[in-house]
Amino acid sequence: MEGAWDIAFLLFQVWLSIVVGLIVLPAMFGVSLGFTDIYIKVLVKTLERYDHSFLSISDHIFLLLYLVSFQIHNVFSGIIEKDDDFTLCDAFYFCKKGIENIVEDQVTQRFTSEELASWNLLTRTNNNFRYISVRLTIIWGLGVFIRYCILLPLRITLAVIGLSWLVIGTTLVGLLPTSNAKNWLSDLVHITCYRICARALSATIHYHNKENRPKKGGICVANHTSPIDIVILANDGCYAMVGQVHGGLMGVIQRSMVRSCPHVWFERSEMKDRHAAAKRLKDHIDDKTKLPILIFPEGTCINNTSVMMFKKGSFEIGGTIYPVAIKYDPQFGDAFWNSAKYNMVSYILRMMTSWAIVCNVWYLPPMTRQDGEDAVHFANRVKSAIAQQGGLVDLSWDGGLKREKVKESFKEEQQKMYSSMIVGLDCHEASEGPV
Secondary structure, three states, X not given: OHHHHHHHHHHHHHHHHHHHHHHHHHHHOOOOOOHHHHXXXXXXXXXXXXXXXXXXXXXXXXXXXXXXXXXXXHHHHHHOOXXXXXXXXXXXXXXXXXXXXXXXXXXXXXHOOOOOOEOOOOOOOOOOHHHOOHHHHHHHHHHHHHHHHHHHHHHHHHHHHHHHHHHHHHHHHHOOOOOHHHHHHHHHHHHHHHHHHHHOOOEEEEEEOHHHOOOOOOEEEEOOOOOOHHHHHHOOOXXXXXXXXXXXXXXXXXXXXXXXXXXXXXXXXXXXXHHHHHHHHHHHHHOOOOOOEEEOOOOOOOOOOEEOOOOOHHHHOOOOEEEEEEEEOOOOOOOOOOOOOOOHHHHHHHHHOOOOEEXXXXXXXXXXXXXXXXXXXXXXXXXXXXHHHHOOEEOOOOHHHHOOOOOHXXXXXXXXXXXXXXXXXXXXXXXXXXX
């Protein structure tokens, strides 16, 4: 029995030495040995070779209904003459819009996983494609073995090392008196931890326009897809985090982090007091020696296809805004966190059993509020810039609709638009209105 324990301990030592020597130490110094790049290249070749394109059922239904409505419109518009009163073709635009919203509206589809054009050998994206052929089934089975028996233990080991280093390192740094040396050590501990955690996700991150990286005393705002957005951004620079105080393991991490760096954690009661929250944020950015604040103004996770309404709070306090666009490649893994379907543990497990996390990060030029511009218009201007750079759909809908009902003001806007079409446009113009 003792011999078995000795062998197990020896294997653990070898495993830990390989992980620390080939992954952790290079990550601490920001160096890559190229293993991830080779892995991604092999993965791309494999997915291209076994590429099976498909359309979802909703795509087929939407296409069929759209063609039917289009053909009906063509028939009736050719036989009915337009006069000053209502004609049948006046209703076709509204029928088409109704069909589109029933099949696939602009809001609810943003809170479900992004649909892929081809299968990526993960059953979570399609449950039946592994049965197409014997060869594909074998490849899928081999992928399951690699992801769950090799990559998952490796990634869990790296995550434990990274989070342990964060808690222990920030706690020790927090014991030092306030000085430039303490700030430097705090930044070193934070960025080292995030680099190790990025390796735990096999993350390949491409940063663009680094000259526009957020500077101290500013506010970094970005679109929000996943909790790992923080890891993606903090892998290239340090930020002061903003969020609600939590309990459990998250609370332990928060308390240790704030000892070494002035993160902004709010109690639940403070979150409801907008003025108190705004004052704390303003006091932070007024101190040009403090790290830039990282904020996700959408307030919820969106599925990597769109940018939804930015809350105006972070645009009211003044200061320089540093917009950042984040776009994940869904071919290698779905980074979107559907909090209504998966808890945090289930989500992390899905991330660690994906092929990899591949994304692009664009640093946009800093933006400031213009004369006479209110916070809402400023927020929309920043949102549009992020959407355009990231190739995302720019939506005016509130992400809070994930859990709330549509506001009456939104309904009134749609009603006014439809009434203006009926009153002011002819049949043809109405049918060709905005989609």
